Amino acid sequence: MSATETELVKYFAAKGGLSxxxxxxxxxxxxxQVKLPGGGSVLITTxxxxxxxxxxxxxxxxxxxxxxxxxTSLSDCAAMATIxxxxxxxxxxxxxxxxxxxxxxxxxxxxxxxxxxxxxxxxDMTSWSKSLAINVAMLSIVGATKPVKRSTAKVxxxxxxxxxxxxxxxxRHFEFIPRIKESLVIAKAGASAMIDISDGLxxxxxxxxxxxxxxxxxxxARIPVSRxxxxxxxxxKSALNDGEDFELLFTISQKNFEYLKKHWRxxxxxxxxxxxxxxxxxxxxMPGNRIADLLPCGFDHLRKTx
Amino acid sequence: MSATETELVKYFAAKGGLSxxxxxxxxxxxxxQVKLPGGGSVLITTxxxxxxxxxxxxxxxxxxxxxxxxxTSLSDCAAMATIxxxxxxxxxxxxxxxxxxxxxxxxxxxxxxxxxxxxxxxxDMTSWSKSLAINVAMLSIVGATKPVKRSTAKVxxxxxxxxxxxxxxxxRHFEFIPRIKESLVIAKAGASAMIDISDGLxxxxxxxxxxxxxxxxxxxARIPVSRxxxxxxxxxKSALNDGEDFELLFTISQKNFEYLKKHWRxxxxxxxxxxxxxxxxxxxxMPGNRIADLLPCGFDHLRKTx
Numbered sequence: 252m253s254a255t256e257t258e259l260v261k262y263f264a265a266k267g268g269l270s271x272x273x274x275x276x277x278x279x280x281x282x283x284q285v286k287l288p289g290g291g292s293v294l295i296t297t298x299x300x301x302x303x304x305x306x307x308x309x310x311x312x313x314x315x316x317x318x319x320x321x322x323t324s325l326s327d328c329a330a331m332a333t334i335x336x337x338x339x340x341x342x343x344x345x346x347x348x349x350x351x352x353x354x355x356x357x358x359x360x361x362x363x364x365x366x367x368x369x370x371x372x373x374x375d376m377t378s379w380s381k382s383l384a385i386n387v388a389m390l391s392i393v394g395a396t397k398p399v400k401r402s403t404a405k406v407x408x409x410x411x412x413x414x415x416x417x418x419x420x421x422x423r424h425f426e427f428i429p430r431i432k433e434s435l436v437i438a439k440a441g442a443s444a445m446i447d448i449s450d451g452l453x454x455x456x457x458x459x460x461x462x463x464x465x466x467x468x469x470x471x472a473r474i475p476v477s478r479x480x481x482x483x484x485x486x487x488k489s490a491l492n493d494g495e496d497f498e499l500l501f502t503i504s505q506k507n508f509e510y511l512k513k514h515w516r517x518x519x520x521x522x523x524x525x526x527x528x529x530x531x532x533x534x535x536x537m538p539g540n541r542i543a544d545l546l547p548c549g550f551d552h553l554r555k556t557x
Numbered sequence: 558m559s560a561t562e563t564e565l566v567k568y569f570a571a572k573g574g575l576s577x578x579x580x581x582x583x584x585x586x587x588x589x590q591v592k593l594p595g596g597g598s599v600l601i602t603t604x605x606x607x608x609x610x611x612x613x614x615x616x617x618x619x620x621x622x623x624x625x626x627x628x629t630s631l632s633d634c635a636a637m638a639t640i641x642x643x644x645x646x647x648x649x650x651x652x653x654x655x656x657x658x659x660x661x662x663x664x665x666x667x668x669x670x671x672x673x674x675x676x677x678x679x680x681d682m683t684s685w686s687k688s689l690a691i692n693v694a695m696l697s698i699v700g701a702t703k704p705v706k707r708s709t710a711k712v713x714x715x716x717x718x719x720x721x722x723x724x725x726x727x728x729r730h731f732e733f734i735p736r737i738k739e740s741l742v743i744a745k746a747g748a749s750a751m752i753d754i755s756d757g758l759x760x761x762x763x764x765x766x767x768x769x770x771x772x773x774x775x776x777x778a779r780i781p782v783s784r785x786x787x788x789x790x791x792x793x794k795s796a797l798n799d800g801e802d803f804e805l806l807f808t809i810s811q812k813n814f815e816y817l818k819k820h821w822r823x824x825x826x827x828x829x830x831x832x833x834x835x836x837x838x839x840x841x842x843m844p845g846n847r848i849a850d851l852l853p854c855g856f857d858h859l860r861k862t863x
Contacts, residue, residue: 259656259682262660263680266667267667267678269676273676277679278678278679278680280679283643285643287593287642287698288698290595290597291595293593293599295643295645295679295694296645296679297646297679297681298647298681299647299681303685303686303687336593337589339601339602343605344859350559350565370576372573372580372589372591373586373588373601373602375603376565377605377607377858378859379607381607381609381687381688381690382687384649386605386647386692386694390599390601392593552682
């Protein structure tokens, strides 16, 4: 594919010509929002997880795969600061998958659905001669605030992340906690923009900046590097680019950040890693105060081969 | 897979334990219905279409594949007599798929979305070393009537189909018209149960009867066999079992049927093919008045290899 995923999403969004009145949030955010004719709205996201890319059926249990499929979409609900409502799941099953494994996959899905009060309400299944593919489409509703978009960061805002980053591939990508509760608190404190880190901090921060038409400067020394990433040869690189952390990356005014920090009651920490700037560039202050470009070097679903 | 698709859906529905107040229609119908906390409701369906099963990328154009993916879900909206609202599409792209083909696939989706006033509002894409998989999740809203379920056929009801059946594989499975408008008129006339014929008349009528806890008797001589199927060695068998007709199969009282027939203004014909009976068996009156079991011999997504 010659175009990047980002370029194609931009193309699709431009071609769509969606009515902003009917669809306040359209293509290019973590979820799309649909106004209902009778009043109110719902949000929807869809994620397809593939054997060999998002999981490896030779290593991961069906329950783990079910968990990850649901948790990935739940994390999208969190990224918008919305409340999960229900999910439908479609699976393409390898011919030899077997009833036992399918029931275990379902078990993983159902357990996650119950834990997050987001019932599995329908689905679709087909078998084929290829590998396992699983698609979750999830609905959510707005909480106490409007959904928090990617495109609304403001100059001077603090850039924050929840938890720690990097090395999710070791284990955490099957065990991450969708930050639903955290996101609702963050939104209530006044977050201006938000995304979940699925493709890697570098890529996802670039998404926020590009869509908000702003720049950013982050400090390498402040980035919360995970325990797993610290064991890697290049921990910082891992924290910046690995992806699948499913932590929240958001922007918020300095004042609101202070308030949020003071009232933060969750296990995962909250870290300010930089500021939103006027310029369109996304920069990083490296050790020794060298300023470098922070290029989107995370996961591009159309480019990288895992 | 030792269990049939029907058995597994039953298992998943039993395990789900959905609240009927929050989810008036759950697992096992053409769409699921979600009540919204603020009032109103939406319905949702998900369908994954796979290369080698639902289409063949060597023969079908990307535009045709895009059309079929959307039209399949639109047909689910019709099966419930609901109004399409919006769709999200996820694709797993073969590595060599290329930007040109992706844009043509998108074009097919977009054209269909516009035609049926059901905008594409979001999506997901990943490339992998396997074949093309495309998932459409679609939202709809209720029309002038309640959604028409599969499980509410009544004894004595006339069994009806729109259009003609069989041989869709020749061409029609890329060109069928989702019966949205027809379905709203059918529901308004008082249809008691409805399904779209995706797996074949024999299988889909068995779905209605099993879920309604009723039986049926259809007359072979009345079944509207398509022009394509008439060229086959066994036209009736084709009309009963081929599937992917995406016509509507519904039940309605004799009185309401007369009314509907009188006011039918659509191109596709309307045919009464039998009656709903008390017994749990689904029967067919063959030429020479021989009564046979009409077994669900259509497409089982977990069994057949195409």
